[in-house]
Amino acid sequence: FTSRAADINLWHNSTLYKIQKRGVLRVGLNAGYMPFEMRSKTGKIIGFDVDMAKLMAKAMGVKLKIVNTDWDGIIPALMTNKFDIIMSGMTITQKRNLKVNFADPYIVVGxxxxxxxxxxxxxxxxxxxxxxxxxxxxxxxxxxxxxxxxxxxxxxxxxxxxxxxxxxxxxxxxxxxxxxxxxxxxxxxxxxxxxxxxxxDKPFTYEPLGWAINKGDPDFLNWLNNFLRQIKHDGTYDKVYKKWFVN
Ligand code: ARG
Known part of the structure; x- marks a missing residue:
């Protein structure tokens, strides 16, 4: 490879490139964690993460597919390519971070x-x-x-x-x-x-939550962090936050 060819090869192996070619963003989550992902009365999966996923797919110009997965096996499912990203209220822990990469935190809980x-x-x-x-x-x-x-x-x-x-x-x-x-x-x-x-109700741990993707994919991570910064500062994030967190 020349170095330019190596760059293109890296990009074509990025999940972000594959999502665009496929025309579908596949989001893995475990429905049940209110208000991030849960079942509506009619059985639809709704919530804060789902709305974020919709915005993300829209920004990518692709369709969204939600893949409901057992929590227990959600990281292995990402690693075996059952979906492109975990958006499931996942805490960024050092142990998980040895297996997957996390975008910057989108909220902090405890x-x-x-x-x-x-x-x-x-x-x-x-x-x-x-x-x-x-x-x-x-x-x-x-x-x-x-x-x-x-x-x-x-x-x-x-x-x-x-x-x-x-x-x-x-x-x-x-x-x-x-x-x-x-x-x-x-x-x-x-x-x-x-x-x-x-x-x-006084939290006794510090837990930033982040979207998880497979390792070795700087192009996807770069896109996610820039997307997050944008929605956090242009009012989009606040609007969705208020919908699910303020009663
Ligand atoms: N934040 C906690 C963790 O990472 C719980 C997340 C559970 N998420 C879910 N969709 N059930 O372990």
């Missing part, structure tokens, strides 16, 4: 706790849960799972495939607390949790 109301006045912080007498639920493979194992390791930790299953254990009194990202917990609490749960 872990919070929903506690069964029988513990009102007794459990005031996640630290109070660090005792073998408590059962804490988490969603398998999430940062809630990792945070519980790290900071509440003395409690009995139960992993579930979905957020819904994990939180319902606490609602029904079969577990004491559910550790998860603040946006989900705050929506769940206002919709169904009042009078049944206590919401410890």
């Amino acid at each position: 872990q919070t706790v929903l506690v069964n109301k029988k513990w009102a006045g007794k459990i005031k912080s996640y630290k109070d849960l660090n005792d073998p007498k408590f059962t804490v639920t988490v969603m398998l493979g999430t940062t809630g799972d990792f945070a519980a194992k790290k900071y509440i390791s003395k409690a009995k930790i139960q992993e579930f495939q979905t957020e819904e299953e994990a939180v319902m254990q606490v609602m029904q009194g079969r577990a004491d607390a559910f550790v998860y990202d603040k946006p989900y917990e705050s929506i769940f609490y206002s919709n169904k949790g009042k009078g049944k749960l206590i919401f410890l």
Whole structure:
């Protein structure tokens, strides 16, 4: 290769080039994480990430295909090319970042706790849960799972495939607390949790969320970061944010 030919070869191997040739952006996500991706009453997948994905496809001039995937296998699915990008409220962790690349953070969240109301006045912080007498639920493979194992390791930790299953254990009194990202917990609490749960809403972790793509693709990463900067400053991002986060 001359160096120019090598550049063209790199570009033609970029996922961004392939998306344009295909005319379709394939977005991997795991529906269930309110308000980022969830099912509407009619079963459609909607949410903050979905609206971002629509804007992204539009900016690329291609169609959008949503690929709903188990959270547990979402990184392997990206790595085996089941879709082009993960837009699923994924926390940028150093461990995940060894396998995938992340665009710049599009929002920052943290872990919070929903506690069964029988513990009102007794459990005031996640630290109070660090005792073998408590059962804490988490969603398998999430940062809630990792945070519980790290900071509440003395409690009995139960992993579930979905957020819904994990939180319902606490609602029904079969577990004491559910550790998860603040946006989900705050929506769940206002919709169904009042009078049944206590919401410890002060985040105890720092979690920037980012879109994940396969490694070795500087062209795609460059496009994503410039797209994100643009929508964050031209009012587009704020409009979508208000739609899903302000009630
Ligand atoms: N931010 C958390 C994590 O990265 C939870 C994200 C879960 N996303 C989802 N679509 N279910 O582990």
